[in-house]
Amino acid sequence: MLEAMRTARGLSIVVMIVTYAVLVHHVNTSGQSSMLGAILALLPMFLLVITFSLKTTSRLVGISSLLIFCIVSWFAWSLVRQHTGLIFWMLDITLMSGLLVTFGWTLQRDQKPLCVHFAEMINGGELPAEHERYAHKVTVAWVVFFAMMIIASTVLFFMAPLATWSFFVNFLTLPLVALMFVVEFIVRRRVLTDLPTSHILDAVRAYLNNSARTQ
Template sequence: MILSWRTLRKVLIAAASAAYVVLGFVAAISDDPPLIALIVGVVPMFAIALATAWNSRARVPLVLLCLALGVAFVLNLEFMRTHVAWLYFVQHAGTMLSLGIMFGATLGSDESALCSRIACFALNSRPDEKYLHYTWKVTLAWTIFFFVSALLSVLLFFFAPLVAWSTFAILLTPILLGIMFVGEYLIRCRAIPDRPHFGIAETIQAYNNFSRR
């Protein structure tokens, strides 16, 4: 049976994600990690930063900055390889903190909350007040999740064995994110059962479309 391109793409993404997690965990707890672990840890982060810079209003200076950092990274490969745990720590804690700030900064009102705006975009209409208040609370829940994750990342990295931090940041974080998505969906179905609902994949797609507009 020949796999469709969509199925094959999902398989490849799943395989790449698994490889990233395994290599990241091994690299973070190793005193002499393989070079491939360092490359796998940096390339996705660099690609995201470069894409963000390219789509920003200050495209030229930000792209030049990304390229300069890329050159500096290549010129200091050996140093970075022996400090790869710090790379993964900055990536994890920085991402969690940035997301916490991004979600938290929108909590001024029900309608301005990030999850409310994404819901409006996904539904292509403005939900009623009850729905908007619920999505405000979802935004608050995600804000707390990201800030707590960032705090735990810092505490575990500096005050616990490295394997404990690596287990939390690299192995458990994807699982916890999945639990948050599934848990929110189940709660939404019970809290506002008579409203339109969309699944995890649709939520992620709506966020991607919202962020690119």
């Protein structure tokens, strides 16, 4: 029963992401400003503010943050409605930049590369030296991947029709991320022949279990 609920929740999230992407692409290809476009442009920021408001220990801070967001959105509504494409691009760049920084920050000399950390959670302890070196390279590969996605998105947004950029961001980003996982999995199996059988879901479960223990 619990597994069925998790599956249903996962499918619901996928449906919401796909629906959002389809609606955003529809707005971008219409070539006209609309209330739907403005709502979609503000929705991710609204969800972030709601999440922050619910998680903050201060109810006053949470309510104030939500109130400030609503006031700013009200006064900026016409501007948002006229420039939804630019806002969608900024949201995409912000997401990719956040991922790039998250992975890149861990490549500093005094930090543990993020993919090494995930591999250790799956392995249940420290990795052999060869595995650790490989996981370090995978972290670098993800940094390069996110940098390339930022460059591609920016070039397409300013140099190509908005519909072309929108198709790339809304319908190719996730498949490219999935392809990155598949390619890495194939390379890993060829480079590290003594690995136990595992897949990306093991990393997700390990991360969730680790987060639950630290809370």
